[in-house]
Amino acid sequence: MNTAAPAFTDADLSAEQLQGLLTAQRTSYSKRPMPSVGERKANLQRLKSMLIKHQDALMDAMTADFSARSRHEMKLAEILSMTEMVDYLCKRLAKWMKPEKRHLALHMQPGKARVYYQPLGVIGIMVPFNYPLFLALGPLATTLAAGNHAMIKMPEATPATSALLAELIADTFTADHVTVVNGGPAVAALFSALPFDHILFTGAGSIGKHVMRAAAENLTPVTLELGGKSPVIVADDFDIEEAARRLCFSKSMNAGQTCVAPDYIFLPRRKLDAFKAAYKKAFNAFYPTVNNNPDVTAVISDRHNQRLQGWVKEAQEQGALVEPVTDEVVTDGTRRTVTQLVTNVTRDMTLMKEEIFGPVLPLLTYDSLDEVIRYVNEGDRPLALYYFGFDKAQQQRVLDETHSGAVVFNETMFHVAVDDLPFGGIGPSGMGQYHGKEGFLTFSKPKSVLYKPRFNGMKMLYPPYGGLVDKVLGFLIGK
CATH class of the missing domain: 3.40.605.10 (Aldehyde Dehydrogenase; Chain A, domain 1)
Structure with missing residues (x-):
C-alpha cells in the first residue's frame, strides 16, 4: 500500500x-x-x-x-x-x-x-x-x-x-x-x-x-x-525520585503531545532542587542519547516546535529560568527535542496560560495545599489532575475541592487506558x-418505552371527577 x-x-x-x-x-x-x-x-x-x-x-x-x-x-x-x-x-x-x-x-x-x-x-x-x-x-x-x-x-x-x-x-x-x-x-x-x-x-x-x-x-x-493545563501536585510524603521517574516517563511519552500530559508541577518548596536533579537523572536513564534514539518521539512539525520555543523565550524574557534536562544538541535531522524544565514562572506568561502540548515542563513551589487548590481553581477546569501522595485526607480534599475531568493518584495519564472509566473534560477542557x-x-x-396491556387501570382516574377518583387520589397522595 x-x-x-x-x-x-x-x-x-x-x-x-x-x-x-x-x-x-x-x-x-x-x-x-x-x-x-x-x-x-x-x-x-x-x-x-x-x-x-x-x-x-x-x-x-x-x-x-x-x-x-x-x-x-x-x-x-x-x-x-x-x-x-x-x-x-x-x-x-x-x-x-x-x-x-x-x-x-x-x-x-x-x-x-x-x-x-x-x-x-x-x-x-x-x-x-x-x-x-x-x-x-x-x-x-x-x-x-x-x-x-x-x-x-x-x-x-x-x-x-x-x-x-x-x-x-x-x-x-x-x-x-x-x-x-x-x-x-x-x-x-x-x-x-x-x-x-x-x-x-x-x-x-x-x-x-x-x-x-x-x-x-x-x-x-x-x-x-x-485538553487544557493538567496540573500535578507532589505531596511532601511522596518519594521525590520516584515522583520524578513517573512524571518523566509520562511527560516524555509522545514528546509531551498528549492531552492529559502533565502540564505543570507543584512541588514542596524545599524539594525543588532535588526534583530537578532527579528528573534529569531519570530522563538520562530512559534516554542516554537523544540523537538517533528510536525511543524518542519528535514534535509533530516545525510550526509547533517554533511555538514551543517562542513561549519559552518569552518566559525567559519575563524572568523565568530554563534548564534543559541534558546538554546534548539534537543534530540528527529530526524534530526530536530535549525537554526543558522552567522555573520562576508567573501566571501571566503564555507558557502558564496555554496548554503546552510539548516537551516543556514548568515547576512551581508551594507551602500549603490550600494555596495549590486555590491556584488550580482560579484557572480553567483541567482535563485531568494528578496528586502524588498517600494522605487519605489530602486526597479527599483534592477530590472534593477541585473540578477536573479526572483525578489520578500517584500516577498520570493511564486512566485513559482503563476501558471501564469514562473519559472527558469539564468546562473549557471539554x-x-x-x-x-x-x-x-x-x-x-x-428511548423511553411504556407498555400497557389490554386491561386499562387508568380508567379509574377518568372524569367525571369526584367519588372514586377522589378516593384513589387521596390514597395515592397520602400513602
Whole structure:
C-alpha cells in the first residue's frame, strides 16, 4: 500500500461531495437501523483485524509524519489500547444493548417501563494529530458498538497516516458504513457543518468553539475533548525520585503531545532542587542519547516546535529560568527535542496560560495545599489532575475541592487506558465522554418505552371527577 504523503488541499472535497457521503450513509443506516449484537461484534472484529494486520505500515506512516516516533510508544498507546478496547466492548455489548427495566408507579399499573438503547445514526469524528490512530479508531469502535455509521475527518498534519487509514478503512468497510475524509482546514470546517446525528471533536479549544458553533446551526449534539493545563501536585510524603521517574516517563511519552500530559508541577518548596536533579537523572536513564534514539518521539512539525520555543523565550524574557534536562544538541535531522524544565514562572506568561502540548515542563513551589487548590481553581477546569501522595485526607480534599475531568493518584495519564472509566473534560477542557459504557450511551438514544396491556387501570382516574377518583387520589397522595 502507498504510504506517501499526499498534498491535502482545501479543494479536496466540496460541500456537495461531503453531503453526498452523508446522504449515502443515512440511506444505508435506514436499511439496518438496529444492527444485532452479532453484527456489531463482527464490525469490531473487522476493525481489530485490520489494525493488527497493518500495524507495521501504520507505524511507518506515523513515524514519517512525526519525523521520529517511538515504535514502543505506538504499540502501547495506538495499537494495544485499541485491541483491548475492542475486546472490552465485545465482552459487554450484549448486556448494554439489553432494554433496562424501570420503575412504574402504582397508579400506572399494570404495565412495563423500559429504556431501549437505539443507535443515533451517522456520527462525525474529527481527529487530532497527536494520536491519529487511537483517536480515530477509538471513537469509531464505540460508534460501531452503539450500532452507528461514521464519517472520520483525519488531521492534515499527519498526511501519510491519514491517507493510509483512508485506504485501509475503504478496504474494510463500505463507504456508506464507515468512510474517511481528508483535507485541509476548509474541509474540516465543511465537515463540522454537516447535519450529523452527533459530532465528536478532539483537539484545541479554539477550534472546538468553531465546531460547536457550526454544529449549533443543525442542532447537532457534540462531544468535545479539548485538553487544557493538567496540573500535578507532589505531596511532601511522596518519594521525590520516584515522583520524578513517573512524571518523566509520562511527560516524555509522545514528546509531551498528549492531552492529559502533565502540564505543570507543584512541588514542596524545599524539594525543588532535588526534583530537578532527579528528573534529569531519570530522563538520562530512559534516554542516554537523544540523537538517533528510536525511543524518542519528535514534535509533530516545525510550526509547533517554533511555538514551543517562542513561549519559552518569552518566559525567559519575563524572568523565568530554563534548564534543559541534558546538554546534548539534537543534530540528527529530526524534530526530536530535549525537554526543558522552567522555573520562576508567573501566571501571566503564555507558557502558564496555554496548554503546552510539548516537551516543556514548568515547576512551581508551594507551602500549603490550600494555596495549590486555590491556584488550580482560579484557572480553567483541567482535563485531568494528578496528586502524588498517600494522605487519605489530602486526597479527599483534592477530590472534593477541585473540578477536573479526572483525578489520578500517584500516577498520570493511564486512566485513559482503563476501558471501564469514562473519559472527558469539564468546562473549557471539554464536554461529554466516550469511553466505556458512557461512550456507548453517548452514541445511543436512550428511548423511553411504556407498555400497557389490554386491561386499562387508568380508567379509574377518568372524569367525571369526584367519588372514586377522589378516593384513589387521596390514597395515592397520602400513602
